[in-house]
Amino acid sequence: MKRALPLAAAVVLxxxxxxDDEAEGGDGSAGPTRLVVSAASSMTEALQTCAPxxxxxxxxxVRLSFAGSDELAAQIRQGARVDAYAAANTSLPEELNxxxxxxxxxxxxxxxxxxxxxxxxxxxxxxxVAEAGTKVVxxxxxxxxxxYTRESLARLPPAQEEAILANxxxxxxxxxxxxxxxxxxxxxxxxxxxTDVNATGGDLKAIDLxxxxxxQVAYAAGVPTEAREPELGQAFVEGLTxxxxxxxxxxxxxxxxx
Amino acid sequence: MRRPGGFxxxxxLCLAITLTFLTLPIVAIFLDSSPADLIRSLxxxxxxxxxxxxxxxxxxxxxxxxLVGTPAAYLLATRSFRGKxxxxxxxxxxxxxxxxxxxxxxxxxxxxxxxxxxxxxxxGLELTFATAGVVVALTFVxxxxxVRQAMAAFASVDRVLLDASRTLGASESRGxxxxxxxxxLPGLVAGTALALGRALGEFGxxxxxxxxxxxxxxxxxxxxxxxxxTEFDAALALSAVLVAVSAAILLSVKLVHGSEVLGGAPR
Numbered sequence: 340m341k342r343a344l345p346l347a348a349a350v351v352l353x354x355x356x357x358x359d360d361e362a363e364g365g366d367g368s369a370g371p372t373r374l375v376v377s378a379a380s381s382m383t384e385a386l387q388t389c390a391p392x393x394x395x396x397x398x399x400x401v402r403l404s405f406a407g408s409d410e411l412a413a414q415i416r417q418g419a420r421v422d423a424y425a426a427a428n429t430s431l432p433e434e435l436n437x438x439x440x441x442x443x444x445x446x447x448x449x450x451x452x453x454x455x456x457x458x459x460x461x462x463x464x465x466x467x468v469a470e471a472g473t474k475v476v477x478x479x480x481x482x483x484x485x486x487y488t489r490e491s492l493a494r495l496p497p498a499q500e501e502a503i504l505a506n507x508x509x510x511x512x513x514x515x516x517x518x519x520x521x522x523x524x525x526x527x528x529x530x531x532x533x534t535d536v537n538a539t540g541g542d543l544k545a546i547d548l549x550x551x552x553x554x555q556v557a558y559a560a561g562v563p564t565e566a567r568e569p570e571l572g573q574a575f576v577e578g579l580t581x582x583x584x585x586x587x588x589x590x591x592x593x594x595x596x597x
Numbered sequence: 598m599r600r601p602g603g604f605x606x607x608x609x610l611c612l613a614i615t616l617t618f619l620t621l622p623i624v625a626i627f628l629d630s631s632p633a634d635l636i637r638s639l640x641x642x643x644x645x646x647x648x649x650x651x652x653x654x655x656x657x658x659x660x661x662x663x664l665v666g667t668p669a670a671y672l673l674a675t676r677s678f679r680g681k682x683x684x685x686x687x688x689x690x691x692x693x694x695x696x697x698x699x700x701x702x703x704x705x706x707x708x709x710x711x712x713x714x715x716x717x718x719x720x721g722l723e724l725t726f727a728t729a730g731v732v733v734a735l736t737f738v739x740x741x742x743x744v745r746q747a748m749a750a751f752a753s754v755d756r757v758l759l760d761a762s763r764t765l766g767a768s769e770s771r772g773x774x775x776x777x778x779x780x781x782l783p784g785l786v787a788g789t790a791l792a793l794g795r796a797l798g799e800f801g802x803x804x805x806x807x808x809x810x811x812x813x814x815x816x817x818x819x820x821x822x823x824x825x826x827t828e829f830d831a832a833l834a835l836s837a838v839l840v841a842v843s844a845a846i847l848l849s850v851k852l853v854h855g856s857e858v859l860g861g862a863p864r
Contacts, residue, residue, distance in 0.1 A: 413825060474726060479809065481827040508726035509808030510815075512822055520808065524710040525725040 371400040374571050375420065377411040378403060379427035379483070379558070380513050381450065381532050382588070386425075389587035393578060399571055407482040407513045415440055415563055422572035425560035425579060427532075428483040432559040444559040447579035449594035451533040452487055452554035454546040455521055460528070463546060465495065468528045469502040476517045476526035479510040483556075484517070488530040491552040518543065532556065534592040557597050623840055630833040638834030646812040647820035648838060654728060654816060655796040658735040662792055666744045667785065671773060673744075674751035685748070692741045699738050700805025707733065708806070730807035731814050735796040743792040750784020751777060790850040794843055 371394065378386055383405045390401045404411070408426035412435055415421055424441060426432050432444035456462040468475055478485030492500045508526065511517045514535050520526040522542045536545040548554045560579055562572040578584045580596050589595070601609075630638075638644060673685060691699060705711050707724055717724060724730035754777055762772040778785070800818040807814040809823065817839050824832040 409827060410825065413829065476808070479823050481823060507810070509810050510823070511809060512804070516804065519805070520725075523704050523708050525704070525708060525808070
């Protein structure tokens with residue numbers, strides 16, 4: 340019987356610990372309101388920087404969830420309760436809006452689609468990437484960065500497009516995978532957003548693409564119909580064009596709303 | 598007959614909860630996709646490539662694991678030496694590593710800018726973005742499952758058997774092949790099944806280390822993830838196939854070697 344005592348004490352302690360937690364979270368009126376934000380991976384650094392300021396201003400507890408925009412859209416379609424959705428394109432928010440799952444999307448920023456290569460690489464242009472033996476890492480066709488890449492390459496002369504596509508060695512499920520493969524020296528070049536190159540702090544260089552490849556990419560956001568906190572979600576979406584989050588996005592290299 | 602006591606009822610309740618929790622998601626995969634969908638999705642380009650690649654890479658890595666891991670496990674089970682506990686812990690470490698850590702670790706070791714990257718390159722080996730890289734990732738994450746189980750299986754063999762074979766004039770290598778392996782076989786098979794399951798399901802290390810390209814590095818779990826957002830039905834169908842293949846492995850092991858193989862710990 341003696342041996343049961345410490346165990347009983349532990350159980351009691353554990354239970355009281357749980358009760359404390361609940362009291363804190365369940366306080367309701369005074370505690371911060373939880374806001375769940377689903378945002379494209381490319382905004383990770385920027386939104387993490389501005390979230391604390393938004394939290395203070397709105398008395399909110401912001402939960403940021405970063406992944407590929409398509410994956411986040413799939414989660415919303417599968418019924419995930421999200422208060423704000425910020426995508427790395429306009430088509431996914433428009434699709435969700437068309438399905439009645441998202442408010443009218445707002446375009447809040449632009450990003451530039453660039454060719455990225457390790458900083459010390461000799462690659463300097465799209466022509467270099469078309470050379471046989473260059474290891475090219477791109478996004479999978481199902482994610483925005485992958486579909487942009489294919490759309491852009493389709494504007495090149497067919498022979499060049501084919502040569503580049505033949506050099507593709509990996510279709511990564513998100514931008515982070517592409518950047519990681521390049522910083523590790525596994526890949527020679529990849530197509531990403533300029534903000535992703537900026538975030539590597541000099542490990543990668545961004546090579547501007549010719550205007551004809553239409554490298555401007557618009558980002559759009561909206562409030563899901565099933566949001567638990569639609570008003571706060573709306574405030575967050577508005578803050579993307581005006582406020583600390585807009586500043587943080589500009590700081591990271593995003594362009595203003597188109 | 599006695600009425601079952603309150604404790605037995607509690608046990609049964611916990612079993613029911615465990616069973617429901619573990620089977621419901623798997624049942625849902627099959628309920629959510631009709632057999633017709635399943636067959637159609639398999640016919641879709643890329644699906645069979647992924648399945649074939651998964652089976653091929655898993656097969657090769659299991660062969661390597663068996664060939665090298667069996668003697669290694671035998672040594673650990675039959676000899677004692679200083680620092681053995683440390684060696685065993687090192688071998689078991691990948692068991693508890695998150696796949697992402699395994700991927701990073703492989704890149705740091707044998708990736709192009711890893712500590713042995715130059716050696717790998719000068720040996721003419723291509724690992725990143727190559728099928729060989731998938732095999733390396735699978736072998737890394739799956740081998741501890743086999744070596745651990747094989748060690749336990751060898752350790753539980755009655756030493757008298759081996760001593761007897763030696764008294765009869767057999768060398769140790771002969772005793773290992775003709776006595777130890779046959780006697781420890783159920784445990785070895787169980788270890789193989791565990792490693793096989795782990796290799797077949799490997800995702801993170803493969804993606805980070807080898808990349809994702811149809812027919813070269815995109816195994817079934819990677820193909821499922823790739824289809825998740827745009828073709829949920831196709832992802833479901835491929836998942837169903839993976840469940841079926843894994844269940845078939847588990848069942849065939851149980852049927853061939855009796856239910857004790859995976860039922861309880863050897864010893």
